[in-house]
Amino acid sequence: MKQPFRVAILGSASSGKTTLAAALAEKYGALWVPEYLREFVDVRQRVPVAADQIHIARTQVAREDAAAAQGGRFLFCDTTPLMTSVYSRHYFGGIDAELEALTASHGYDVTLVCAPDIPWVPDGLQRENQDLSGVINGYLNEELARRAIPHTRIHGPLAERLQQVAQLLGQV
Numbered sequence: 001m002k003q004p005f006r007v008a009i010l011g012s013a014s015s016g017k018t019t020l021a022a023a024l025a026e027k028y029g030a031l032w033v034p035e036y037l038r039e040f041v042d043v044r045q046r047v048p049v050a051a052d053q054i055h056i057a058r059t060q061v062a063r064e065d066a067a068a069a070q071g072g073r074f075l076f077c078d079t080t081p082l083m084t085s086v087y088s089r090h091y092f093g094g095i096d097a098e099l100e101a102l103t104a105s106h107g108y109d110v111t112l113v114c115a116p117d118i119p120w121v122p123d124g125l126q127r128e129n130q131d132l133s134g135v136i137n138g139y140l141n142e143e144l145a146r147r148a149i150p151h152t153r154i155h156g157p158l159a160e161r162l163q164q165v166a167q168l169l170g171q172v
Contacts, residue, residue: 004030004075006107007169010112010151014137016047016112019077020114020154020161027162028169031067032076036060037084050092051058054099057081061106074169081106082149086139090132104147112141112165115155 007024009017012084012159016036036059041047061081068075081103085095095103116133144151151169154161 008108
């Protein structure tokens with residue numbers, strides 16, 4: 001079975017990743033993989049600690065792989081191990097070797113980065129302060145450059161974001 005075209009959707013908290021992933025899946029009749037971190041925080045009723053980071057990233061990848069095994073043309077991934085690495089760098093002062101290896105070994109066919117240009121929506125325990133959006137985006141930009149990951153910035157309201165992605169995916 002042919003593997004689906006994997007689309008990574010990255011960005012800081014409240015940048016519209018989940019909304020975009022769900023809308024793209026609906027538009028293309030495809031699967032999407034929700035962000036496991038959200039479930040982790042909801043179930044455990046706490047934010048992750050450094051030791052949780054590799055579990056979060058591994059679970060995200062396992063869920064992506066399970067969804068990819070179902071086939072289809074596209075698979076939309078609401079975050080990736082790269083974002084776990086970005087948050088590890090910010091909150092825990094670095095990326096441990098296991099997480100670095102997983103992040104480096106897990107690639108995507110296209111990477112989208114959602115601009116933080118939509119209204120901020122607080123989300124309980126999971127979301128950092130709105131003021132950290134710039135810091136997280138700075139780390140994300142550094143990691144994308146360091147890893148030489150080509151990416152496309154997606155911005156504007158949802159309808160504009162969908163058009164931008166449609167133009168990009170129309171080329172594949």
